[in-house]
Amino acid sequence: MSTPVTVEDRPLLEMREVDIAFESSTGTVQAVRGANLTIYPGQAVAIVGESGSGKSTTAMAILGLLPGTGKITGGTVTFDGRDVTNLNNEQWTELRGSEIGLVPQDPMSNLNPVWRIGAQIEESLRANNVVPRTGRHARVVELLEEAGLPDAERRAKQYPHEFSGGMRQRALIAIGLAARPKLLIADEPTSALDVTVQKRILDHLDTLTAELGTAVLFITHDLGLAAERAQHLVVMHRGRVVESGPSLEILRNPKHPYTQRLVKAAPSLASARIQSAKDAGLTSPELKTGGEESGGEDQDTVIQVKNLVREFDVRGQRGDKKILRAVDDVNFSVSRGTTTALVGESGSGKSTVANMVLNLLEPTSGQVFYEGRDITALSEKEKFAMRRKMQVVFQNPYGSLDPMYSIYRCIEEPLRLHKVGDKKSREKRVAELLDMVSMPRSAMRRYPNELSGGQRQRIAIARAMALSPEVLVLDEAVSALDVLVQDQILTLLSDLQSELELTYLFITHDLAVVRQTADDIVVMRQGAVVEQGDADQIFANPQNEYTRNLIDSVPGLNIELGVGEELGIEFE
Known part of the structure; x- marks a missing residue:
C-alpha cells in the first residue's frame, strides 16, 4: 500500500521541460529550453548563471511576467498543485503578490519616486486585499519594522530618495512579503549593496521567511551567496539547466564544465580558496597574494x-x-x-x-x-x-563611454587631447591597445551599445592605457x-x-x-x-x-x- 503524499511532501513549484521563446523581427528566439525546477515549501533554492543565461526569464515565467513577446512554448509550470502554465491576466493578478511575491533587482527603478514608501506598501496590501482598509496603516508600520527599519512610523512618510540603497531594498522586501506569499522570488536582491548591508538584509530575509514558512527562489550570479543562502542550486547556461543539486555538493564537486568555470571564477570562492591555502600553509602560483x-x-x-x-x-x-x-x-x-x-x-x-x-x-x-x-x-x-x-577606470562601463563615439574615437580621444602623434600613429596605437585588452581590431568600427558589459570595460581599460x-x-x-x-x-x-x-x-x-x-x-x-x-x-x-x-x-x-x-x- 502506497503512503499518501502530504502537503509538505508535495512540491510547491514544479517546472517540467519548460521552453520559453520570444518573437523578434528576425524570427523566433529560444530563450529557455527544457528547464526543470522543483521547490518545496519553506525551501531556499538559487538559480545561478551569467547575464543572458535565462535565469531571470525563468523566474519571470513563474510570475507570468515575461516581457514583450515572451511566452511559454512547451512544458508545464505547476504551483501549489495547480497548473499555471496558461493562466489569463485576471488569474495571474489573483496569484501574484498573495501567493508568489517578488523582490526585484534595482530598488531605485522599482519604487515610484513620487509616492511615499508607506503608500507603496499600502498599495500592495490593497491590491491583494489582505488587510481591511482601517488596519492598513498599522500593517504598513508593522511591515517596515519587520523589514528591519527603525522609526518605521516616520520612515513610512518618506520618499525613496530619502532612503539609502539598503533601506530601499528593505522596503521592497516589505512589499514582497506584504501579502504573506508561499513563494518569494528574489532577483539579485543585494547585488548593488555593500557586503555588510547585504549580510544584514539576507540574514533578515532568512529569519522572516523561516518564521513565515515562505520558500525563496534566489536569482543571482554570485555563487558564494547562493551556496551560503540556498540548500539547492540550479546552474543555467545559454537557456538550459546544466546542473542541479544540493549547493555544497555542487560547489565541492561540480560536474559540468560551465559550473567548474563558475566555481573557479567566483571571487568569494576564490577568496575562500586563498584563505584555506593560507591556513594550510600552502602557496599557489595561481593565487595572487x-x-x-x-x-x-x-x-x-x-x-x-x-x-x-x-x-x-x-x-x-x-x-x-x-x-x-x-x-x-x-x-x-x-x-x-x-x-x-x-x-x-x-x-x-x-x-x-x-x-x-x-x-x-x-x-x-x-x-x-x-x-x-x-x-x-x-x-x-x-x-x-x-x-x-595617472588614469582612471570607472565603475559603470555603460556610463563612462560616450554612446555617440565609435570605439575607435573613445580610445583615440586621450591621444588627440594630449596631441600624441599624427592620425596614422594614433590609429596604430588604438589597434595595439585593442590587442592588449584582447579585443578584435574590428571592434574599433563599432559603438558601445553593440558591446557587452565586459567588452565595454575592456574598452574603458584600453582608453585608460592609451597614454601609457x-x-x-x-x-x-x-x-x-x-x-x-x-x-x-x-x-x-x-x-x-x-x-x-x-x-x-x-x-x-x-x-x-x-x-x-x-x-x-x-x-x-x-x-x-x-x-x-x-x-x-x-x-x-x-x-x-x-x-x-x-x-x-x-x-x-x-x-x-x-x-x-x-x-x-x-x-x-
Whole structure:
C-alpha cells in the first residue's frame, strides 16, 4: 500500500521541460529550453548563471511576467498543485503578490519616486486585499519594522530618495512579503549593496521567511551567496539547466564544465580558496597574494597621501548650513608596481579620496604627493601633464563611454587631447591597445551599445592605457560585472600590471575581489582610516572590529571548500 503524499511532501513549484521563446523581427528566439525546477515549501533554492543565461526569464515565467513577446512554448509550470502554465491576466493578478511575491533587482527603478514608501506598501496590501482598509496603516508600520527599519512610523512618510540603497531594498522586501506569499522570488536582491548591508538584509530575509514558512527562489550570479543562502542550486547556461543539486555538493564537486568555470571564477570562492591555502600553509602560483611580493623596502612610493581632509557644505533638516567632513585626516602610501585597495562601505569617503588623488577635487587641507611632488599645488598646465601619468577606470562601463563615439574615437580621444602623434600613429596605437585588452581590431568600427558589459570595460581599460600611464585608479571597476567576466577583467589587470609594472589604487567595497588582487589594504569608515597594512595580515588577523565585520560579511568566504586536488589547483 502506497503512503499518501502530504502537503509538505508535495512540491510547491514544479517546472517540467519548460521552453520559453520570444518573437523578434528576425524570427523566433529560444530563450529557455527544457528547464526543470522543483521547490518545496519553506525551501531556499538559487538559480545561478551569467547575464543572458535565462535565469531571470525563468523566474519571470513563474510570475507570468515575461516581457514583450515572451511566452511559454512547451512544458508545464505547476504551483501549489495547480497548473499555471496558461493562466489569463485576471488569474495571474489573483496569484501574484498573495501567493508568489517578488523582490526585484534595482530598488531605485522599482519604487515610484513620487509616492511615499508607506503608500507603496499600502498599495500592495490593497491590491491583494489582505488587510481591511482601517488596519492598513498599522500593517504598513508593522511591515517596515519587520523589514528591519527603525522609526518605521516616520520612515513610512518618506520618499525613496530619502532612503539609502539598503533601506530601499528593505522596503521592497516589505512589499514582497506584504501579502504573506508561499513563494518569494528574489532577483539579485543585494547585488548593488555593500557586503555588510547585504549580510544584514539576507540574514533578515532568512529569519522572516523561516518564521513565515515562505520558500525563496534566489536569482543571482554570485555563487558564494547562493551556496551560503540556498540548500539547492540550479546552474543555467545559454537557456538550459546544466546542473542541479544540493549547493555544497555542487560547489565541492561540480560536474559540468560551465559550473567548474563558475566555481573557479567566483571571487568569494576564490577568496575562500586563498584563505584555506593560507591556513594550510600552502602557496599557489595561481593565487595572487600580497605577502612576499609587496611592500618591500626597495619599492619606492609612487603616491603618498598626508593628513587629507575634505569638507562639504550640506543643509540640515531645517535648511540650516552644516559641515560634513567626508574625509577626515587620511594617511596612506602606494608602492610602485603594487595594488593598494581602499575599502569601506558606501559613504566611507573612499571615492572622495580617489577624486583628490586624481586631482579632480581639491582637499580642504592635507596633501597628495606623486613621486614626491605635491600635486595639490600644481598649475592647470601641470595638472594636464599629470593626467598622462595617472588614469582612471570607472565603475559603470555603460556610463563612462560616450554612446555617440565609435570605439575607435573613445580610445583615440586621450591621444588627440594630449596631441600624441599624427592620425596614422594614433590609429596604430588604438589597434595595439585593442590587442592588449584582447579585443578584435574590428571592434574599433563599432559603438558601445553593440558591446557587452565586459567588452565595454575592456574598452574603458584600453582608453585608460592609451597614454601609457604609471598609475591606474580603479573605482569599483568590476562590481557591475558577472563573475566570469569579472574574473577575465581581473586576470587582464593582473597581466597588464606584471607586464608594464603598473601601480593600482583599487576603490571597492568587495572584499572577495580585494582578497584576490590586493597587496595592501586601507580600510575606511565614516571618512577615517580604521586599519591599514599587508593584505595577508589583515585577512589573517584583522585588528579592528569594523574590518572583522567586513571580512565576515563576504558571502561564501566562510564556506569550507578544502584545498589542492579537490579544487583543481596545483600547489607548490
